[in-house]
Structures are given as C-alpha cells and as structure tokens.
Amino acid sequence: MSKLFRAVIMGPPGSGKGTISERIAHNFGLKHLSSGDFVRENISAKTEAGVLAKTYIKKGLLVPDHVMTRLLLPRLVEMTKYSWLLDGFPRTLAQAEALNSACDLDIAINLNIPLETLKERLRHRWIHPASGRVYNMCFNPPRVQEIDDITGEPLIQQEDDRPEALVARLRHYKDVAKPVIDFYKAKGILYTYSDTETDQIWPNICTLLSTRIPTIQSDARCASTP
Ligand SMILES: Nc1ccn([C@H]2C[C@H](O)[C@@H](COP(=O)(O)OP(=O)(O)OP(=O)(O)O)O2)c(=O)n1
Numbered sequence: 001m002s003k004l005f006r007a008v009i010m011g012p013p014g015s016g017k018g019t020i021s022e023r024i025a026h027n028f029g030l031k032h033l034s035s036g037d038f039v040r041e042n043i044s045a046k047t048e049a050g051v052l053a054k055t056y057i058k059k060g061l062l063v064p065d066h067v068m069t070r071l072l073l074p075r076l077v078e079m080t081k082y083s084w085l086l087d088g089f090p091r092t093l094a095q096a097e098a099l100n101s102a103c104d105l106d107i108a109i110n111l112n113i114p115l116e117t118l119k120e121r122l123r124h125r126w127i128h129p130a131s132g133r134v135y136n137m138c139f140n141p142p143r144v145q146e147i148d149d150i151t152g153e154p155l156i157q158q159e160d161d162r163p164e165a166l167v168a169r170l171r172h173y174k175d176v177a178k179p180v181i182d183f184y185k186a187k188g189i190l191y192t193y194s195d196t197e198t199d200q201i202w203p204n205i206c207t208l209l210s211t212r213i214p215t216i217q218s219d220a221r222c223a224s225t226p
C-alpha cells in the first residue's frame, strides 16, 4: 500500500481554503475533512459536543479547544486508512499540539491573501447552508441566481461575512494563527502561498502535491478548473 498523506490547510476567512481543498480532493483523491462541516453535523445531530459548540457559535465565538478536539480527533481515528486534508483545524496552537500528538502531518498549506481581496470575496460569497456548498457571484456563480445547483434550494449570505464583521474576525485570526504558523514552520512543513487569485495559487499547490503524492498520475491535473 502507498504511504498515506496528511495535510492541513490554513488561512483567514475567505482565503480559499474550501475552494482549494475541493480541488485537492478532486485531483489527488484525498478526503477533504472540513472542521466547520463536522461542527455543523454535530450541532444537527445534537451530540454532547455539538450542543456545547452551538452555545459558542451563536455568540460568534470560536468553539473552545477541548470541545473542538473532542469533536474532531475521533473522526481522524475513523480515517486511519485514508489520505486526508484537514480544513479549518487547527485554528489555535493548542489544537495544533493535540493534532500533532494524534498523527504526523506531511505538509501545512498556509494561504496569505490581502485584506481587500478577502472583503471583496466574502461580500459575494453565498452558501447553501445544508451542504456547506460555497458560491461566489463573480468567481463561481450558481447556474440560477441565489439557488443551489444541486438541490434547487435557496442560498444565503452569512452575517459574519459582512465587511464590518470581517475586520474583527481577521484580527482574531491573525492572533491565534501566528503561533500555529510558527509551529509548522519550526517543523519544516509549512508552505505559504500569497496571491489575490486562487487560480494563480492552485498550479503551485498542485505542483507541490504532485511531487509528494507520487501514486496518482499528475498530467493535466494542474489546470485551474477542478
Ligand atoms: N477549529 C475550529 C473550526 C470551526 N469552529 C467553529 C466556528 C465557526 O464559526 C464554525 C464553522 O466553521 P467554518 O470553518 O465552516 O466557518 P468559518 O466561517 O469560521 O470559516 P471560513 O470563513 O474561514 O470558511 O465552527 C471553531 O470554533 N474552531
């Protein structure tokens, strides 16, 4: 069996974690594990961790480390046979340390996108709340305006994607992410990408992964479209 591959993807809200994760999952056959989706599933299923998580998210707060870790690490245990990419976790140093004691990561992708670009993207971000599917009215619009392509259900815009909310979210992100970035830098597995366009970043990530995941043929994979 080929070696399993484990990666995390980090970046501020709107940096393209979800978009790039989907492309990586599609092109390299990794499982895309979205911590936000896990949180939402636990909230819907009313698990103990989900009920607790909801009390924080309702107030616009991050879920405390011990709750996030309790929610997430068991899911990784279920994934021992698969290669995966974790999106949205770790957000704090404590989460990075918990993850580090559970498994060895191959790479940490860090997206570094200018504030103005983030604001602009999130202004146009529309979400299908039930599935977490993400659209952008300029970059990847739905076929019918404000309607999910797959289910035909309405799309929504999130309160905290408003530009006023973003500045506070971003400040908070920078504070908590810095030690995580330093942690992965010290381990020698950090890969930072800075640009205003996902389509510019994507070929570089694709090239990196092509050298690190040799079992899958690369060929035409690094084109911009998934
Ligand atoms: N490590 C994590 C991951 C998630 N959450 C919580 C807070 C988020 O509000 C919610 C949903 O997570 P998402 O990653 O889907 O959502 P965001 O909107 O925060 O992230 P982004 O805008 O970066 O996609 O789960 C958390 O507290 N800690």
Ligand SMILES: Nc1nc2c(ncn2[C@@H]2O[C@H](COP(=O)(O)OP(=O)(O)O)[C@@H](O)[C@H]2O)c(=O)[nH]1
Pocket: 011, 012, 013, 014, 015, 016, 017, 018, 019, 020, 121, 122, 124, 125, 126, 134, 135, 136, 137, 138, 139, 140, 196, 197, 198, 199
């Ligand atoms: N204009 C533009 N929008 C993008 C680009 N990349 C991603 N998006 C959109 O920007 C928003 C944020 O991307 P998303 O992947 O949700 O970022 P995340 O918050 O880091 O997971 C979404 O609406 C995406 O469709 C890009 O290169 N240009």
